Amino acid sequence: xxxxxxxxxxxxxxxxxxxxxxxxxGLYTSxxxxxxxxIAMSFAAFGSxxxxxxxxxxxxxxxxxxxxxxxxxTFLAEDENNTFDMIRLAAEPSVLYFGKLMYxxxxxxxxxxxxxVVFVGVTGTSVRDPLLFASACVLTSTxxxxxxxxxxxxxxxxxxRWLLGTAAAVPVMLPQIFLGMGALRTSFGSGMATNGWSxxxxxxxxxxxxxxxxxxxxxxxxxxxxxIG
Amino acid sequence: MVRVERLxxxxxxxWVFRGLSFQVKSGDCLVVLxxxxxxxxxxxxxxxxxxxxxxxxxETSSGLKLGYASLDMSLYSHLTAHEHVDLLGKLRACxxxxxxxxxxxxxxxxxxxxxxxxxxxxRARLKLALATVHQPDLLMLDEPTAALDEAGxxxxxxxxxxxxxxxxxxxxxxxxxxxxxxxxxxxxxx
Numbered sequence: 187x188x189x190x191x192x193x194x195x196x197x198x199x200x201x202x203x204x205x206x207x208x209x210x211x212g213l214y215t216s217x218x219x220x221x222x223x224x225i226a227m228s229f230a231a232f233g234s235x236x237x238x239x240x241x242x243x244x245x246x247x248x249x250x251x252x253x254x255x256x257x258x259x260t261f262l263a264e265d266e267n268n269t270f271d272m273i274r275l276a277a278e279p280s281v282l283y284f285g286k287l288m289y290x291x292x293x294x295x296x297x298x299x300x301x302x303v304v305f306v307g308v309t310g311t312s313v314r315d316p317l318l319f320a321s322a323c324v325l326t327s328t329x330x331x332x333x334x335x336x337x338x339x340x341x342x343x344x345x346x347r348w349l350l351g352t353a354a355a356v357p358v359m360l361p362q363i364f365l366g367m368g369a370l371r372t373s374f375g376s377g378m379a380t381n382g383w384s385x386x387x388x389x390x391x392x393x394x395x396x397x398x399x400x401x402x403x404x405x406x407x408x409x410x411x412x413x414i415g
Numbered sequence: 416m417v418r419v420e421r422l423x424x425x426x427x428x429x430w431v432f433r434g435l436s437f438q439v440k441s442g443d444c445l446v447v448l449x450x451x452x453x454x455x456x457x458x459x460x461x462x463x464x465x466x467x468x469x470x471x472x473x474e475t476s477s478g479l480k481l482g483y484a485s486l487d488m489s490l491y492s493h494l495t496a497h498e499h500v501d502l503l504g505k506l507r508a509c510x511x512x513x514x515x516x517x518x519x520x521x522x523x524x525x526x527x528x529x530x531x532x533x534x535x536x537x538r539a540r541l542k543l544a545l546a547t548v549h550q551p552d553l554l555m556l557d558e559p560t561a562a563l564d565e566a567g568x569x570x571x572x573x574x575x576x577x578x579x580x581x582x583x584x585x586x587x588x589x590x591x592x593x594x595x596x597x598x599x600x601x602x603x604x605x
Contacts, residue, residue: 190508197505201494208493208529268489271465272545275483277506 194277198285202260203292212256212293220252220301228308235310238374245305246326246367250359252301253294253330258338258351260286265342279405283339287400290331298327314375318382322369325389329362332396339404358396365389416440416479416553416583417462422471424457431457432603435471439553439583444575444596447587449603455587456485458603459555462585482551482578484542486558492531496522496541499530500548507549520544520570535562543574552582560590572596 206212227236227244236244264270273282302323306313313319337354341347365388372382416439423433431454439445447455460466462473463483490499497513504511517526520540530538539562546554559571575596578584586593594600 194506194508197502201491201498201502204498205491205493267492268487269491271460271483271485271488272490272503273506275463275465275481276503281506 191278191281194281195285195288198273198277198282199288199292202286202289206289206293212259215259216252216256216293216297219255220248220297221304223248223251224301224305224308227305228310231309233310235312238311238371238376241305241309241311241374242367242370242376244309245302245370246363248301248305249298249323249326249330249366250363252297253327253334254355256297257290257294257331257334258341260290260335261338261342262347270342274408279408280401283335283405284401286339287331287335287397290335291328294327294331294334295324298323298330311374313373315373315379315382318369318379318386319373321386322366322373322382322389325369325386325393326362326366328393329366329389329396330359332393332400333358333362336396336400336404339400340407342408344407361392362389365392416443416476417585418474419462420472420474422458422461422473423469424454424461424466425469430469433470435601437599437601439585439599441552441583442579443598444579444584444586445599445601446594446597447585447601447603448589448594451589453603455603456487456557459483459485459557459585459587463555476552479553480549480551482546482549482554484539484546484556484559486539486561488542490530490533490538490541490545493529495527495529496533497526499541499545503545503548509549511548516544516548517541519574521566536564536567539563540567540570543571547574547578550581551578553585554578554582555585555587557587558589559586560588560593568592 302319305311336358337351340354341351344350365385368385369382369389371377372379418438420436422435424431437445447458449455457466461468463481496517500511500513500516514523514526517523520543522537522540525533525537530541533541543559560568563571575584575586584596586596
């Protein structure tokens with residue numbers, strides 16, 4: 187990774203940001219899903235705050251699905267709109283992947299932070315450990331961005347993308363769901379603080395794995411090399 | 416520059432082309448001819464490594480800079496023409512005067528217009544500009560004049576001439592007028 191590589195990745199990030207700010211496709215999809223999910227959950231609880239374990243599960247699921255409906259588009263839209271050939275001839279696959287991963291990271295972070303606050307406000311869930319809650323939201327967002335980007339990149343160009351995406355998403359997302367729920371549950375007052383922080387550290391580690399492995403693993407699925415030059 | 420040996424591509428049981436062998440050297444303009452569905456676009460994609468070959472191989476000079484523009488390649492509808500040139504320049508790590516590049520294809524006045532508002536001909540001109548932004552060694556053009564008016568066709572002609580002075584061109588076309596550029600021709604039967 188050098189400054190040239192980072193500058194190119196930054197150019198891809200800017201392209202994604204500009205496109206999204208002008209089309210707002212992912213943003214609107216994410217907001218719509220998240221708000222409906224939170225409102226539905228608050229109705230389901232009949233106005234009383236849900237128990238910490240249930241609240242953690244509900245928020246984790248909402249984080250995950252708001253990301254799943256919006257983030258893979260960064261990759262899939264390139265394929266569906268026939269724009270992928272243009273940029274993959276112009277830059278190394280790892281550059282394209284990392285630029286898109288950065289963009290997904292930012293979108294996911296904003297989405298998780300807003301969603302976390304809205305969820306707590308609407309459902310009336312009490313947060314016993316605000317620092318752990320904030321850490322869980324931030325780390326879940328980085329995990330989700332890393333996982334969804336990896337799956338989106340792997341399935342691009344595949345004939346059976348939804349089947350492949352589902353098969354790839356289960357092992358990538360399960361650790362994040364398990365650890366994220368653990369950290370959120372403790373932040374809402376269930377279980378021991380040390381368990382919550384252990385889960386948060388686990389989330390940080392899984393994020394690191396996904397963000398490091400993604401630029402190496404995902405672009406290998408894009409290679410079409412007929413050349414021996 | 417490029418050497419192709421016994422190249423073949425098939426979709427399912429159907430061979431689009433098979434057993435193609437040819438070379439492209441600097442100064443060459445290989446015009447690929449054939450009716451619709453004969454495999455012209457597929458051949459260009461295989462040469463550019465955008466599609467895999469079913470058999471055979473493509474040898475390229477190391478560090479070969481490739482430019483590619485095709486009818487079915489799309490642009491980002493939410494970016495302006497200027498942002499496209501700027502993006503491609505940054506990704507190819509080459510300093511680009513975007514205004515000059517857009518001026519060369521007659522798009523100066525549309526520099527800040529979103530590409531989603533472009534006509535088909537304007538998009539074709541922008542694709543041509545993007546394919547040549549990094550001064551490629553080999554320029555591959557798939558039906559470059561199909562959507563263009565007379566002025567646009569003159570631009571393609573000048574781009575091809577300029578390219579032949581510093582490298583090579585592979586041009587897939589149905590337009591017999593494009594044969595005037597050819598130093599070699601390859602007709603695909605389909």
